[in-house]
Amino acid sequence: MAQPNDAALPFSLLQFYATSPYPCSYLPGREARSQVATPAHLIDAEIYSSLVRAGFRRSGIFTYRPHCDKCRACTPVRLPVLDLKPSRSQRRALKRHSNLRARELPLVFLETHYALYQRYQQARHPGGGMDEDSHDQYAQFLLQSRVDTRLIEFSDDQAVRMVSVIDVLDDGLSSVYTFYEPDLPGTSFGVYNILWQAAQCVALGLPYLYLGYWIAESPKMAYKIDFRPIEGYVTGQWTALESAIE
Numbered sequence: 348m349a350q351p352n353d354a355a356l357p358f359s360l361l362q363f364y365a366t367s368p369y370p371c372s373y374l375p376g377r378e379a380r381s382q383v384a385t386p387a388h389l390i391d392a393e394i395y396s397s398l399v400r401a402g403f404r405r406s407g408i409f410t411y412r413p414h415c416d417k418c419r420a421c422t423p424v425r426l427p428v429l430d431l432k433p434s435r436s437q438r439r440a441l442k443r444h445s446n447l448r449a450r451e452l453p454l455v456f457l458e459t460h461y462a463l464y465q466r467y468q469q470a471r472h473p474g475g476g477m478d479e480d481s482h483d484q485y486a487q488f489l490l491q492s493r494v495d496t497r498l499i500e501f502s503d504d505q506a507v508r509m510v511s512v513i514d515v516l517d518d519g520l521s522s523v524y525t526f527y528e529p530d531l532p533g534t535s536f537g538v539y540n541i542l543w544q545a546a547q548c549v550a551l552g553l554p555y556l557y558l559g560y561w562i563a564e565s566p567k568m569a570y571k572i573d574f575r576p577i578e579g580y581v582t583g584q585w586t587a588l589e590s591a592i593e
Contacts, residue, residue, distance in 0.1 A: 358397070360389050365414050372475060373565040374420060382414035387493060395494045396516040399557055402580045405514065405523060407491045413560070421560040423580035424588060425519065426541075428548040428556055430576050437574070440535035441542055447501045447508060449543070454490045454498050460510050461485055463526060470529035472567075489524060496523070501540075509536045513544060519555030520548050541574060561588070 362385050371379040384390060384398055387408045395410065402423040403412040413421040433441070464485055468478035480488070489512050490498075501509040509527035513520050522544055527536035545556050561579065562568035571577065572588065579588035 358384075358394070361385065361394070366411075368416070371415075371418075373562050373568060374418070377418060378415070379418070380414045380416060381411040384410040390493060392494050392515075393517065395514070396518065399514075399516055399521050400518070400580075400585075404559055405492070405494070405521070407487045407489075408493055420562050420564060422562070422588070424558050424561040424571055425578050425580075425585070426545055426556040426558065426574055427554060427576060427578060428519075428545045429554065431542075431545050432575055433542060434573065434575075436535075437538055437542060440538040443533075443535060444501075444539040446503050447539070448503070450500045450502070452498045452500055454492060454496060456482065456486055456490060459507050460500070463507060463510060463528060464489075467526040467529050501527075501536075509540060511540055511544070513547075515551075516553070516555075516557070519553045519557055520544055520551075521557040522559065537570075 363382050364385065366381045366383060368378040368380050371377040384403060387410070390398065390410055395405070398410055401412070403410050404423075405411075412423070415421075461482060464480070465478070468475070468480065472478055477488075492514070495515040497513045497515065499511045499513060500507055501511070506528070508531075509525065511525040512523040514523055515521075522541070525537065525540050527540070528534070541556070541558070548554070548556050558571050558574075558577075560568060561571045561577075563572075575589075577588045578585045581588075
C-alpha cells in the first residue's frame with residue numbers, strides 16, 4: 348500500500364489503500380480513484396492536520412485524496428490568509444452579505460438545513476447523485492466527524508441562507524462543504540463564505556484556509572484560482588499556484 352511522500356508525517360499506525368476506479372464527478376468521461384487512510388478511529392486532530400497538509404480531504408469519517416492512474420487534474424489548494432487580497436468583486440460580495448448572522452451549532456440534523464441542501468444540490472448539481480441524498484446519506488456526509496468540526500449557519504431576517512462545515516486544524520481551517528440558497532438572484536454566497544472563513548483564520552491566529560481541490564478544467568472547481576494569492580500542493584510541496592501553472 349502506497350504511503351504519502353512526506354516521511355516526517357506521523358502516519359506509522361495508518362494504512363493506505365487505493366479504491367477501485369469509479370466515474371469522475373468533475374470531468375466527464377474520465378475514471379477516478381482515491382487513496383484512503385485507515386483505520387478512521389486512529390485519525391485524530393494532529394494526524395488529520397498532517398494528512399490535509401499532504402493533500403488529503405475528509406468526507407464523513409473517510410479521509411482520502413485523488414489517486415488516479417492517468418490524471419493529475421486535482422490540485423490541493425490553500426489560502427495564506429494574512430496575504431489574501433480580495434478583488435473588487437469579492438469586496439462587493441462581503442458588503443452585499445454583511446447582514447448575514449453566523450451561528451455555530453452542534454453536528455445535528457435539522458430539517459431546515461436538509462431542505463436547503465436538497466435545493467442547492469438540485470439546482471447546482473442535478474444528476475450528480477447528491478441531489479438524491481437521503482437523510483442518512485446527508486448525515487453521513489456532513490454530520491459525522493472524528494476531528495474538531497464546526498457547523499456554521501448563516502441567516503438573515505427571513506431564513507437560513509447558507510450552511511458551512513469547517514474542520515479546525517493545527518495550522519488553519521479546512522472548508523469541508525458549503526451549501527446555500529440557490530434561487531436568490533444577485534447573490535455571491537460562496538465568495539462571501541470563503542472570505543468569512545479566511546477572516547476566522549486570522550481571528551484564530553491560523554495561517555491557512557484549506558479549500559480542497561482546484562481543477563482547471565471543471566467550472567465547479569476552477570473558481571478557487573480567483574482568490575489570490577493561492578498555494579497548491581504540487582509534486583509533494585506547497586508552492587504559489589500561479590508559479591506552478593506557469
